[in-house]
Amino acid sequence: MTASAASLSLLLVHAHPDDEVINNGASMARYAAEGVHVTLVTCTLGEEGEILVPALAHLASDREDGLGAHRMTEMADSMKALGVSDQRYLGGAGRFRDSGMMGTPQNDRPDSFWQADVDEAAGLLVPVIREVRPQVLVTYDEIGGYGHPDHIQAHRVAMRAAELAADPGHGEGEAWAIAKVYWNAMPKSVVKASFDQMVADGKQPPFDFKDVDELPFVVDDSVVTAAVDAGDFFDAKVAALRSYPTQVSTEDTFFALSNNVGQSIMSVEHYRLVRGEPGPAGADGRETDLFAGLRG
Numbered sequence: 416m417t418a419s420a421a422s423l424s425l426l427l428v429h430a431h432p433d434d435e436v437i438n439n440g441a442s443m444a445r446y447a448a449e450g451v452h453v454t455l456v457t458c459t460l461g462e463e464g465e466i467l468v469p470a471l472a473h474l475a476s477d478r479e480d481g482l483g484a485h486r487m488t489e490m491a492d493s494m495k496a497l498g499v500s501d502q503r504y505l506g507g508a509g510r511f512r513d514s515g516m517m518g519t520p521q522n523d524r525p526d527s528f529w530q531a532d533v534d535e536a537a538g539l540l541v542p543v544i545r546e547v548r549p550q551v552l553v554t555y556d557e558i559g560g561y562g563h564p565d566h567i568q569a570h571r572v573a574m575r576a577a578e579l580a581a582d583p584g585h586g587e588g589e590a591w592a593i594a595k596v597y598w599n600a601m602p603k604s605v606v607k608a609s610f611d612q613m614v615a616d617g618k619q620p621p622f623d624f625k626d627v628d629e630l631p632f633v634v635d636d637s638v639v640t641a642a643v644d645a646g647d648f649f650d651a652k653v654a655a656l657r658s659y660p661t662q663v664s665t666e667d668t669f670f671a672l673s674n675n676v677g678q679s680i681m682s683v684e685h686y687r688l689v690r691g692e693p694g695p696a697g698a699d700g701r702e703t704d705l706f707a708g709l710r711g
């Protein structure tokens with residue numbers, strides 16, 4: 416199956432507002448600029464997040480519980496910065512609530528995403544897949560990148576929905592088989608190199624930096640199969656990160672979440688192909704385009 420950019424469609428499934436830009440912001444901006452139809456489905460509003468902006472502390476879940484609505488406005492600003500016009504909330508805004516970090520009481524709320532029935536939630540994503548007919552799906556790996564329950568659930572729901580959407584015996588509408596499925600992947604060597612460069616440059620990182628082996632979200636380089644260079648869209652990614660002042664702080668080419676663990680803002684974003692055939696690879700043996708092998 417091959418297609419021109421105008422008929423290509425990319426679907427990303429994420430857990431909270433801001434995950435999209437942290438993981439895929441530069442890729443999303445690049446593909447949107449190329450004319451690919453980019454659809455982001457976000458599974459919760461991030462109601463249980465911490466708040467970096469003191470003046471907005473009143474929105475916290477244990478006070479006014481207004482953070483979810485506020486993060487929707489941040490999401491809208493992020494999409495503008497990335498040039499993405501198709502962003503949806505799974506089942507509609509507020510259908511599934513942010514479950515909090517693993518092991519917190521919020522995990523047990525009946526309305527939390529973590530408590531959702533995977534098949535029921537996947538059934539809400541199938542119509543989106545059959546509508547936008549993506550050649551490529553991007554979501555998290557089986558631990559959700561770093562073990563957050565909503566990320567794990569987003570992985571489960573996205574992978575199940577891809578199966579159901581391809582099944583002609585399931586639900587309404589024409590079945591659609593997604594050609595390639597990727598999981599976000601942050602190679603350990605890339606993170607280590609960014610920290611080493613800072614030391615070499617004599618830069619005192621503005622944030623607390625942990626040993627790369629302590630970071631839960633890095634993976635072995637050997638499982639990374641694609642590296643999308645979206646350097647021309649670095650500024651768009653930075654602008655999109657800055658759309659989330661309640662969640663993200665930035666300084667120079669770094670960002671940090673409320674845990675103040677600094678990370679480099681990457682313009683090359685990495686992926687692991689887990690379904691479908693790889694397209695032509697670059698010199699390093701990795702694809703440089705998620706649509707490799709699918710273009711006319």
Ligand SMILES: CC(=O)N[C@H]1[C@@H](O[C@@H]2[C@H](O)[C@H](O)[C@@H](O)[C@H](O)[C@H]2O)O[C@H](CO)[C@@H](O)[C@@H]1O
Nearest residue numbers: 431461463464465513514515516672673674
């Ligand atoms: C990037 C991401 O998934 N953020 C989630 C996460 O937020 C983290 C959480 O507040 C943790 O306690 C902090 O130490 C960390 O810095 C935050 O990134 O979990 C939140 C609650 O479920 C969620 O709203 C946020 O989007």
Ligand SMILES: [Zn+2]
Nearest residue numbers: 430431434563
């Ligand atoms: Zn998240």
